Amino acid sequence: xxxxxxxxxxxxxxxxxxxxxxxxxxxxxxxxxxxxxxxxxxxxxxxxxxxxxxxxxxxxxxxxxxxxxxxxxxxxxxxxxxxxxxxxxxxxxxxxxxxxxxxxxxxxxxxxxxxxxxxxxxxxxxxxxxxxxxxxxxxxxxxxxxxxxxxxxxxxxxxxxxxxxxx
Numbered sequence: 001x002x003x004x005x006x007x008x009x010x011x012x013x014x015x016x017x018x019x020x021x022x023x024x025x026x027x028x029x030x031x032x033x034x035x036x037x038x039x040x041x042x043x044x045x046x047x048x049x050x051x052x053x054x055x056x057x058x059x060x061x062x063x064x065x066x067x068x069x070x071x072x073x074x075x076x077x078x079x080x081x082x083x084x085x086x087x088x089x090x091x092x093x094x095x096x097x098x099x100x101x102x103x104x105x106x107x108x109x110x111x112x113x114x115x116x117x118x119x120x121x122x123x124x125x126x127x128x129x130x131x132x133x134x135x136x137x138x139x140x141x142x143x144x145x146x147x148x149x150x151x152x153x154x155x156x157x158x159x160x161x162x163x164x165x166x167x
Contacts, residue, residue: 022150028136032157035129042122043086047071049115050093056108059096067092083161090162126163133157 054067070092077085136157
């Protein structure tokens with residue numbers, strides 16, 4: 001009788017631990033999704049600012065065309081091509097920022113200031129996203145998560161190449 005009660009208590013403890021672990025993993029996956037949504041919103045805003053800068057009077061036609069194309073490519077890129085598109089936009093913004101910082105109009109200075117602040121926010125958002133992905137991947141590599149398939153059908157979170165770039 002005592003052995004049966006001990007076995008039931010042990011079984012309940014194991015079930016509680018598995019439930020706790022699955023909930024923890026679910027929270028980590030939610031953190032990855034939330035951090036990506038935040039990062040994506042910031043990147044979309046950066047593309048919008050890039051389009052405004054491309055339409056400014058100070059941008060020469062070639063730079064304007066390059067920045068416009070890079071901004072639209074970054075906005076419309078599929079998840080597979082996102083890294084390439086965001087890196088291209090970073091490069092185009094870097095080229096144009098050098099031209100615009102000299103003798104900018106007040107409206108352009110405001111856009112450049114907003115772009116600078118946004119770039120800092122993007123760096124923080126990238127760090128948060130990379131941390132969330134790394135933590136989730138570390139937890140999913142543990143034996144208990146693999147044996148009991150606690151991740152279910154959730155895809156393994158990934159980071160993108162542009163997250164390694166200095167924006």
